[in-house]
Amino acid sequence: MSQHYAVAVEGIALELTSADRRRALPELIFSCVSAALTDAGRTLQDVDAVTIACEDLIDGRSLSSMITGPAAGAYLRDEIRLSEDGLAALSLAAAQIESGTFERVLVAAWGRPAEGDPELASARAFDPFTTQPFGLTDLTVAALRASAYLRRHGTGSGPDAADGAGDGDGAGRAIEGRARAVQARRERASRNPRANRVPVRPAAVPYPLSPAELPTESDAVAAVVLRRVTSEEAGAKGLVRVTGVGHATESYHLGDRLLSGLPSARTAAAQALAQADRTLGEVDVAELAGRTIWDEAQLVESIGLADPGKGFLALADDARLNPSGGAAAGDCVPASGLVRFAEASLQLTGRAGGTQLGERAAGSGSPRVALVVSGASLAGQTHTAVVAESER
Amino acid sequence: MSGEPIGIVGVGQTPYRRSNPDLSAGELVKIAVDAALADAGLGMDAIGAVIGGVAPDALTGIKDIDRMSISVPGRPYFRINTGGATGSSTVQAALAWIGAGRADTVLVVALERMGQASTAQVVFNTIFDPIYEKDFVLTTITMAALRASMLVKRHGFTERHWAGIASRNFTNAVDNPLVIGARARTPEQVLASPVLAWPIHRYEACPISEGACALVLSRKGVVGRSHVTAWIHGMAGSSDTYSMGERMNRPEGSLIEMVPLRRAAESAYRQAGITDPGREVRVFELQAPFSIIEAMAYPALGLCEVERSRPFVDEVLSGKTGIEFNPSGGAQAANPVSATALIRIAEAAQQARGLAGPHQRDGVRRAVATGQGGATQFSTVCVLSADQPGD
Amino acid sequence: MNMPAEDLLLLPGTWNFDYTYFAGETASRFFAELRDNKRILGRRCPSCQRLVIPARSYCDACYVEMGDWEPVAETGTIEAFTILATAFPGLPDPPLVIAFVTLDGADSAILNFVEGVDLSHEEAAGKYLFANDRVRVVFSDKRAGRITDFHFESVPG
Numbered sequence: 001m002s003q004h005y006a007v008a009v010e011g012i013a014l015e016l017t018s019a020d021r022r023r024a025l026p027e028l029i030f031s032c033v034s035a036a037l038t039d040a041g042r043t044l045q046d047v048d049a050v051t052i053a054c055e056d057l058i059d060g061r062s063l064s065s066m067i068t069g070p071a072a073g074a075y076l077r078d079e080i081r082l083s084e085d086g087l088a089a090l091s092l093a094a095a096q097i098e099s100g101t102f103e104r105v106l107v108a109a110w111g112r113p114a115e116g117d118p119e120l121a122s123a124r125a126f127d128p129f130t131t132q133p134f135g136l137t138d139l140t141v142a143a144l145r146a147s148a149y150l151r152r153h154g155t156g157s158g159p160d161a162a163d164g165a166g167d168g169d170g171a172g173r174a175i176e177g178r179a180r181a182v183q184a185r186r187e188r189a190s191r192n193p194r195a196n197r198v199p200v201r202p203a204a205v206p207y208p209l210s211p212a213e214l215p216t217e218s219d220a221v222a223a224v225v226l227r228r229v230t231s232e233e234a235g236a237k238g239l240v241r242v243t244g245v246g247h248a249t250e251s252y253h254l255g256d257r258l259l260s261g262l263p264s265a266r267t268a269a270a271q272a273l274a275q276a277d278r279t280l281g282e283v284d285v286a287e288l289a290g291r292t293i294w295d296e297a298q299l300v301e302s303i304g305l306a307d308p309g310k311g312f313l314a315l316a317d318d319a320r321l322n323p324s325g326g327a328a329a330g331d332c333v334p335a336s337g338l339v340r341f342a343e344a345s346l347q348l349t350g351r352a353g354g355t356q357l358g359e360r361a362a363g364s365g366s367p368r369v370a371l372v373v374s375g376a377s378l379a380g381q382t383h384t385a386v387v388a389e390s391e392r
Numbered sequence: 393m394s395g396e397p398i399g400i401v402g403v404g405q406t407p408y409r410r411s412n413p414d415l416s417a418g419e420l421v422k423i424a425v426d427a428a429l430a431d432a433g434l435g436m437d438a439i440g441a442v443i444g445g446v447a448p449d450a451l452t453g454i455k456d457i458d459r460m461s462i463s464v465p466g467r468p469y470f471r472i473n474t475g476g477a478t479g480s481s482t483v484q485a486a487l488a489w490i491g492a493g494r495a496d497t498v499l500v501v502a503l504e505r506m507g508q509a510s511t512a513q514v515v516f517n518t519i520f521d522p523i524y525e526k527d528f529v530l531t532t533i534t535m536a537a538l539r540a541s542m543l544v545k546r547h548g549f550t551e552r553h554w555a556g557i558a559s560r561n562f563t564n565a566v567d568n569p570l571v572i573g574a575r576a577r578t579p580e581q582v583l584a585s586p587v588l589a590w591p592i593h594r595y596e597a598c599p600i601s602e603g604a605c606a607l608v609l610s611r612k613g614v615v616g617r618s619h620v621t622a623w624i625h626g627m628a629g630s631s632d633t634y635s636m637g638e639r640m641n642r643p644e645g646s647l648i649e650m651v652p653l654r655r656a657a658e659s660a661y662r663q664a665g666i667t668d669p670g671r672e673v674r675v676f677e678l679q680a681p682f683s684i685i686e687a688m689a690y691p692a693l694g695l696c697e698v699e700r701s702r703p704f705v706d707e708v709l710s711g712k713t714g715i716e717f718n719p720s721g722g723a724q725a726a727n728p729v730s731a732t733a734l735i736r737i738a739e740a741a742q743q744a745r746g747l748a749g750p751h752q753r754d755g756v757r758r759a760v761a762t763g764q765g766g767a768t769q770f771s772t773v774c775v776l777s778a779d780q781p782g783d
Numbered sequence: 784m785n786m787p788a789e790d791l792l793l794l795p796g797t798w799n800f801d802y803t804y805f806a807g808e809t810a811s812r813f814f815a816e817l818r819d820n821k822r823i824l825g826r827r828c829p830s831c832q833r834l835v836i837p838a839r840s841y842c843d844a845c846y847v848e849m850g851d852w853e854p855v856a857e858t859g860t861i862e863a864f865t866i867l868a869t870a871f872p873g874l875p876d877p878p879l880v881i882a883f884v885t886l887d888g889a890d891s892a893i894l895n896f897v898e899g900v901d902l903s904h905e906e907a908a909g910k911y912l913f914a915n916d917r918v919r920v921v922f923s924d925k926r927a928g929r930i931t932d933f934h935f936e937s938v939p940g
Contacts (some may be wrong), residue, residue, distance in 0.1 A: 022807060022808045069845075070633045074631040079770065081474050092485055092489075095491070096488040101488050116802055122455070200415075202551060249442075251465045368534060453798065522804045528930075542912065587868050589867050640885065
């Protein structure tokens with residue numbers, strides 16, 4: 001039986017900006033990756049391989065990694081680029097270390113809406129014969145999901161009713177806790193020192209979403225340095241390890257999917273927790289990459305952190321959930337999952353600043369077990385989940 | 393390589409042709425996947441993960457076409473895009489996945505659907521630097537031509553060398569039933585074809601091709617002991633800086649020395665315990681969509697000294713090396729971009745397994761496949777053998 | 784199922800994405816120097832000491848920020864060239880010569896058109912360029928802060 005190595009998080013960096021004209025895309029990446037290396041106390045020479053997540057249609061360059069890869073350190077070393085969410089790249093990088101292929105892998109992911117329009121790009125993933133003619137994009141799918149959720153869980157009308165659906169026509173449906181969840185999300189984002197709250201471009205808002213429920217579209221870069229854990233240091237205080245990983249896939253066809261939930265998020269999270277030998281109850285912090293707050297609520301419920309229909313309430317009242325403010329603090333596909341992972345790692349090392357959570361159990365200290373979940377094309381068809389833990 | 397042996401136990405390919413108007417992307421993929429699973433003697437239930445390879449989306453005209461055609465509900469799935477090296481990167485990822493114990497068996501699938509693009513070159517033009525190089529005509533063809541001029545200047549290569557390589561590849565392709573429309577060409581016919589960008593002639597470049605290729609990789613013990621397997625003895629990749637200008641002359645080697653290929657080869661050979669590739673490897677399947685790329689690859693693969701590049705090509709063309717290059721016809725005969733690197737591995741695997749059919753070469757124990765992405769920017773090398781590692 | 788070819792549906796599609804590429808400060812200054820001062824400036828890596836043009840803000844090989852700005856000479860040597868045969872939209876008609884040139888003093892080559900070569904016979908032109916690999920920089924009278932603000936002229940002998 002071959003040996004599998006454990007994986008530690010050695011350094012992290014995250015940068016959310018809005019149309020910084022001083023820096024070309026490769027320079028934005030260089031800046032963040034350099035910061036991750038500095039955080040790790042390493043130089044590029046110590047890195048064996050680079051694993052990247054980025055998308056050609058968002059970068060506006062076919063085979064983007066030709067130009068952007070070297071900015072992430074891919075100079076005369078192994079490099080693989082996934083056209084996926086950044087958390088999937090982190091998962092592959094962990095496998096590269098677990099398998100003994102490499103000792104130290106740098107993971108990077110980015111998206112720069114100031115240069116290209118990710119929303120417009122997302123439209124081209126839908127079937128041109130049956131779906132594109134109807135203007136589907138990732139955001140309109142989020143709106144479709146929201147309406148499915150409203151159909152399933154919405155009750156009556158009132159202060160939480162969908163915008164525009166007033167009392168008069170009786171069609172308004174309310175979700176308990178929706179308004180407070182939106183408020184809480186905004187408030188957490190305002191306390192996040194890393195947040196960018198200036199959206200790069202205004203978004204058209206499809207019903208039943210409201211503007212405050214959308215992500216803050218930002219130029220986003222995240223970078224993480226992973227390394228092999230040696231047997232001597234296993235259990236070393238302060239070490240942050242990746243202890244569980246999960247992946248799940250649903251049907252491509254939207255019509256075949258449960259639109260008011262995210263079953264692949266549930267499966268992926270369960271796999272990751274099982275591998276980490278942890279229960280949901282032991283999760284101290286969850287960073288869930290939902291672009292709109294509806295996606296966050298559905299992630300919360302699908303994973304089992306709240307009962308069906310109670311996701312918004314949980315987002316409002318459960319401080320473990322997206323303390324960073326989630327996508328409201330700044331986000332761009334496909335960096336989302338790695339941005340969330342970076343935030344979760346900061347929580348585990350007590351460096352989250354204004355959004356830092358204390359340890360849940362009695363006693364002081366930062367959270368110990370983090371769960372990160374993120375989805376990818378097509379509109380959340382696949383999900384990746386990662387459990388990371390810090391040693392006491 | 394560390395860990396338990398991993399081998400290729402199933403190979404499936406579609407025919408490669410300019411376009412497939414009668415098939416959806418999913419149907420094209422299914423042909424290859426069904427064949428690979430049947431070859432492996434496994435059902436989809438035995439597959440622990442699926443890894444997809446699709447290169448520039450603009451070639452297919454659908455973003456993430458792999459989602460609708462390759463991903464399998466209920467199986468972990470992700471997509472890799474490293475341009476021309478995509479197919480081999482999927483194998484690297486699969487090796488890490490199995491090596492990490494996440495699955496015993498992985499299905500990798502690469503799909504090229506560029507038949508839907510009306511001008512592939514226009515798409516390829518968008519791979520270059522939009523800030524400093526947009527105003528020039530950098531294309532995959534001119535990139536090759538620029539290198540060709542260096543080969544002429546430094547090593548005295550002539551057109552006949554490249555025409556000879558191209559001729560050999562096209563002639564080999566005639567024995568590969570998957571290359572639809574394969575036609576032998578003499579060096580004279582190659583030289584008579586129009587010049588695309590001097591000194592590259594049309595028949596030194598590859599045609600537009602569509603197709604899909606699927607491989608099933610397993611750790612030792614999954615399939616029966618008597619199942620014919622191509623064992624992976626070494627696999628490595630190396631990526632380089634983008635800027636051609638910065639790669640012209642460096643301490644590591646000039647642009648035409650293909651530094652990343654050399655480094656990937658050194659690492660793969662080391663893993664496989666190969667010290668004299670010219671003697672220890674019988675078949676090379678090279679990802680060289682242009683024959684000048686193939687000429688540069690020989691010294692990078694340790695088959696000759698850089699200074700002897702030209703005489704070595706003379707030896708290759710006169711059949712004196714004892715090495716078989718591109719028995720499948722290589723990337724010159726058919727180059728479905730996303731799949732090409734995987735096809736090279738598939739073809740090398742079939743050679744090692746003795747299952748290459750009409751273009752099987754004799755006496756093959758070890759075969760090497762290379763992958764190439766960007767303008768000779770990403771390189772991979774895979775060493776395969778009929779024998780288990782450590783035998 | 785065996786549908787006649789003419790019944791197989793083909794759906795036309797066009798991708799028309801617009802992008803706004805950020806050049807960044809370093810490239811912006813490089814272009815401004817071309818336009819305003821008719822100078823080609825590179826930046827030197829403080830670690831490996833390479834002077835790289837066009838100017839970059841960090842060195843790929845050393846992975847550190849580039850240092851000082853320095854001009855390079857306006858003469859140089861062709862490292863690689865090709866003669867284009869096909870017409871491309873937005874460009875002058877072929878035949879055209881493009882080449883990577885190492886300008887004297889620089890440690891990397893830069894791409895641009897090469898003029899002043901008789902292109903009536905390709906083979907002869909190729910032979911000429913192999914035998915005469917020196918060029919000089921010529922700036923356009925009208926400059927817009929683009930890489931085409933200059934080109935190379937072949938210097939025979």
